[in-house]
Amino acid sequence: MNIKIINFQQHGDERGMLVALEEAKEIPFNIRRVYYIYGTAPNVRRGYHAHKKLEQILICISGSCTIYLDDGNITKEIILQEPYEGLYISNGIWREMYDFSENAVLLVLASELYDESDYIRDYQEYIAYSRQNNYMEKEK
Numbered sequence: 001m002n003i004k005i006i007n008f009q010q011h012g013d014e015r016g017m018l019v020a021l022e023e024a025k026e027i028p029f030n031i032r033r034v035y036y037i038y039g040t041a042p043n044v045r046r047g048y049h050a051h052k053k054l055e056q057i058l059i060c061i062s063g064s065c066t067i068y069l070d071d072g073n074i075t076k077e078i079i080l081q082e083p084y085e086g087l088y089i090s091n092g093i094w095r096e097m098y099d100f101s102e103n104a105v106l107l108v109l110a111s112e113l114y115d116e117s118d119y120i121r122d123y124q125e126y127i128a129y130s131r132q133n134n135y136m137e138k139e140k
């Protein structure tokens with residue numbers, strides 16, 4: 001599964017902390033869009049889709065949330081709770097987000113502009129697409 005956790009460099013001093021992100025350095029793609037999710041209740045699960053082309057980095061800059069990832073064969077659950085930690089998700093991976101803490105803000109850096117035709121929102125359709133494009137990681 002083409003995902004990874006990236007630990008960003010923290011610039012800290014007596015005033016507090018700062019993390020800087022630049023495309024093609026900390027971020028492995030050109031950033032074409034930024035959006036953020038907040039005010040999601042703890043019992044809400046969102047996402048339920050994959051992207052054909054889009055790559056993204058998810059950073060929970062406040063609070064915490066859990067990301068469920070599925071490549072059609074392997075599944076993973078990642079808890080995001082550090083503002084210096086980014087979760088890179090390649091294209092072709094199903095994602096769901098849940099367990100948002102009350103103060104959670106999930107910042108997303110995206111490689112493409114918003115395009116509804118890039119979404120696969122039906123799971124069975126996703127499985128067929130993943131199989132066709134060889135996105136599934138072989139079981140070890």
Ligand code: T46
Binds near residue numbers: 033035037046056095
């Ligand atoms: C993803 C996860 C992590 C826009 O108009 N522009 C945008 O750039 C985005 C991302 C959304 N929207 C509109 C489309 C919907 O009417 O905002 C509404 C909520 O979007 P959606 O239901 O897709 O939100 P999530 O939380 O299910 O998924 C989002 C991203 O869409 C998706 O790419 O990977 O966050």
